[in-house]
Amino acid sequence: MFHQDARARREPVSVTPDRKLTRRALLSRAALAAMAAVCPPLYAQHGNLGLVTPPVRLDDVWLVDQTGKKRRLNDILLQGVTAVQTIFTGCSSVCPLQGALFSALQERMPQIRARYPVQLLSIGIDPLSDSPSALHNWLSRFNAGPAWNAATPSLQDVDRMRLALSGSPLPLGNIADHSTQIYCFDASAKLRWRSADLPRLEDVCDVLGALGRT
Template structure:
């Protein structure tokens, strides 16, 4: 038999649930240590040496400076989420702002991947000129995963998020897993101020 106090507690709980489902809870900016949403304050990209798909050497922060950028984690031997991520960047590329935006796929498997493998992986998706791929040194993979909050459980070791950087090479946004291409393009336009 239900008593009046237990009925009132149940109604109160149901009211809270209804308010949450109806959007009663306001979305707030995610602090820099959050896993998705805006990064407040934006965090400067790591000074991380990379090797690009043409064999060129460059630093992550320098490559990101001056353009808004979308970065994803992947590896060419992945058969689960990485092909979907390649298709995502292929879909984002034609939606990029006319100038000043770039896409960068970063391998988390520098022992298994090579510049030629990265180039072939991108080519499978009709690589757009604004989309490049690179790999860090073995000793820098964990630091990269920790900075992006891109570490995941399981064999793939990485999330399927996209990490957005402003023109000052600062991490400004972490998307949800497998974001729609239009959402990534809209965030890049927003970061570019267009």
């Protein structure tokens, strides 16, 4: 169905000269180029990679989304197959790469054949700064559409959520060294796959497609 190790050779992105580039397409290509230039040892792996066996259901914590609405995590995840990333809006290092990666994924989502809707969720891990307005501005920066939302847990829940996502017993590091993995959930709100840090776009699409067909 899909592979445990998402680290594979990157294929070149072809460019059609007469194609008019949209802002979203430019962000997508910028993400792919930037990730190809990143030296992997700069970003430590956080927790396990590949299939999550058995699948994990996270604690159903409250989140506040970019509109200021208070929502349960599982209520969001049950809306379809979900790719989740952790970011903080004040980040100027890897978070822009993560945003560009999700922008590229958003471009590719209409091509994913699945029985369930596919959606994206950016989780803010700095509750003191990741306010609804900050999340809204962050999403706008990457031209997020209706299938891409952002939300922040409470200060008391954020570290517990990060540990559950990582699947690692190790203590969390500095917020600036947060994971750049993508976590894929099935339509029953269970975590089924953890990517490598800054994964290949094709691998994430393959996993979302596989989960959407099961």
